[in-house]
Structures are given as structure tokens and as C-alpha cells.
Amino acid sequence: MTMKLDESLFSVPGLRRGLRFYVTAPTPCPYLEDQFERKAFTHLAQASPDALHHQLSEAGFRRSQAVAYRPACPSCNACRSVRVDANNFKLSRNQSRIVNRNRDLVRTPVEPKATREQFRLLKNYLLARHKGGGMSDMGYREYVGMINESPVQTLLFEYREGSEPDSPLVAVSLTDVLRDGFSMVYTFFDPRQSQRSLGTYMVLDHILSAEDYALPHVYLGYWIKGSQKMDYKRRFQPLEVLDGPVWRRLEDDE
Template structure:
């Protein structure tokens, strides 16, 4: 008879640094390592509680006086594209999807650099070299896929967009996406999300996790444009109602102490049943 212990990861908090979403804010993250034989189980469980994956780390915003970042996911069964999104799908009909194992390529890195330079030249990834890029793609202890979008309508195939995506037990988690800035008129960021909804529908998965929606942030505001959207707030998933009901105000009591946050995290129990 063999028993295993419940998963009991250690949680840490990063030092405060400039917020990438809201001016004059400071961010910090609550995080834990993602490793070992139960990595998939831990990723599944914490993703349902607002955590996100970055390589072998799971993290969630835990800022001292701000709780603006809200994890968002699309409820696939109830999603219906609006008029603008239907046009987006039609506009990108020529793109061909290829889903592969998480393996970095030179084409991906060249596209990544073209995406970053005009849009995020002062961001945390601005200085990422090809080896760091490969680590972002390949260092995954969970079930992940690289979803590529190719334009083969011309004389030579061209990689137009890429998404690093985790496959959870209840959906797809879009870890990071990037695309050709010359195709900006095609709304590729929205198209990738719409296509992931289609992938989830085909696979019978109920959710597509989009990362964080941040009220007041121009970078993240587009996510509120997707129907059947849920946000993780107050420890539960709830329908996103009128966006005007959410704000990015700060308050010194808006975030609970770290110890209380950790105490409320539900962790998976991997103990084998008694025989």
C-alpha cells in the first residue's frame, strides 16, 4: 500500500516594482514553483484560482494597495462572436493553424522580436535573447502546445502569429501570444482568442483562460469585449457585468495580508485511496 502526501508548495512574494499596466502603481506577485510529478495537477488547481504560469512558476498579483488585476476566462458554451469579431474571423480566413509541441524556432523568435520592438520596447521582455526565448517556450513542466498561424497564400509561407498555450483539465490557458505588427489591421490578438475558442469547442473544453483583465489599462481593456466572460473576484468566478462597475482605485485595505491569501488557497490532495 503506497500513500503520497497532499501537495504543499511554498509560496513567496516578489519585491515591489513598477506596474506594467497602470501608471504610478507598484506591483508584486505571490508565486510558487511548478515542478515534480504533480505539476499538471497543481497548474490545473491554481489556474482555477486566478494563477498564471510563466515557465516553471505559478503566480498571481498580490499588490499592497491595489486589486485591479482580475483573472478572466471565456465560457465557451455560451460564447457568440459579435459583428466585429465575425469580421475578424473572416478577415483572417487565409491563416492556417498548426499546433505543435513546445519547441522554439528561429521563425518564432524573429516574429517575437518584430512584435516587441514597436509595441513593448521598454517592457520586461525587451532584452530577451534567443536562449531566453527558447526557455520561455520550452521550459514547461505541464501539458503545453505552441499554436502557430501561417499565411501560405503567397509565394513563400510566412509565420504570422504564435501562441504558447497550456492545456488544462477544464480549458485552454493562453500563456503568451505575439504576432506580425504589419498585420495590425487584422486584429490578430482578437483572432487568436477567437480561434482558441474554436479549439476548445472542438476538444469539448469549457473555458479559455485569457490572463488578466485590468480596468483602466488600455493594454488589457480589449478582453472585456468578449462575450460570456467571467472574472475571478473575491475568491469566486463571476460573470463580468457592466465594466463601469469595476475600477482601478487603490486603497490600503483592498488586499488581505499574504498569510491570509495563502491560507485560502485550495491545494490538490494527491493521496492515494486506502486499500
């Protein structure tokens, strides 16, 4: 069940007139025990969707298919939007080792079109890493919707063990291209290759390749202080957090 939400609750400068927000019914929070989450959302499939998507992303929204959403929990504001300052990013020693470990992989940007090969990789990933999670019973038709139904500029980055089209596919990132950065919507990878640290590697690869696209940021979604599931995002420094309407550097003691 959804209901209309007063757009005055959101600080989105220059938001087009007439844009409607809705809020979902409460559901159990996947990150904090004994908490319930609600999401505010609006539809992107309308006039100038890329401009609207960029505007909303700067205000802390994320995309799922043709919808932009943001947490709207009345008694909790633990979810914080974060992005990496790609222009000032420096690899740590451990991150350099991860990049070198994956030098044999070939990244290819392709149109966001679902394939059976990608879907098999996703199912193996979900079975190994998120068994019983919200996406674990996803069927191929739902996967097609997740990948294909984007009204904004989106790419799939495929990572293969070689340059041939039939080289083994080991990782995939569904990535939106904003005016000021990559937004990593969803990633998955071969869970058998844990030695590669593929999840970390894909984030590093986006940060390092952002310069090729003249993009200063990589948006990583939400971060919750004290959440083990999200703590990995602090490894990519400098990390910026959305504080009200302003993006600022996330301090070490936060």
C-alpha cells in the same frame, strides 16, 4: 529578493500539504501609475504538475516557465483573473469580420520547441509594439527558456499563410491546456499585418476551437478596470471574473 509567503493567504481548495509560496520584492506596476506590484509564486516542477497547474489556475494563478504566480500587492487588488465562457460565446459582427478576414490562415498545434523563425517574428513584434518594454532585450536563449521550459501540458499554435511547412509564419500563441480550458500564456504576431487584427483573431480562434478539445473556458490572464491595455478583454463575452474563490459573470457596469 524573495521570501516565503503564508499559503493561508490564498483560497485554493484541496491545496496539497507542504506546497510553498514565495513573494517577490516590489517593482513598478506596468499598468497603474505610481503603484508597485508584488507577485506570489510557487514552483510547478514537482509531483503531478498538471493537476497542480489546473488547481492554481482556477484560483487565479498564471504560468511563466516552471512557475505559477499571482499578484500579491498588499494595498491593491485591481488585477482580476478573467476567462471566457466558450460554450456560450457568440461572435459579434465585428468579430465575425475578423474571423472571415483570416480564413486563409492555417493553424497548426506543435510541440513547445523554440525556433529561430518564431524568434524573428517575436523580435519584430516587440520592436513595433513594446519597444523599451520588459521583454524588448530578450535574447534567443531566454526565448528558448520561455517556450521549452514548461512542466505542464503546453502547445504552440502556429498560424501560417498556407498549409506548407515553409508558408510565412504570421502569428504564434503559447498556450497551456488545462482540464477545463485553454490558458493563453503569450501571443505575438507580424505587426505589419495590422489589417488582420491578429491579436484579437488568436483569442477568437482559441474560443471557437475550444469545443474541438471539449474545453469550456479560455483563460485570458488579468484584467484591470480602466486600463486601456487590458480593456480589449471585455470584448469577449460572456466573460467571467474571479471574485474571491468564485468565478462569476462580469457585469456590464463593472
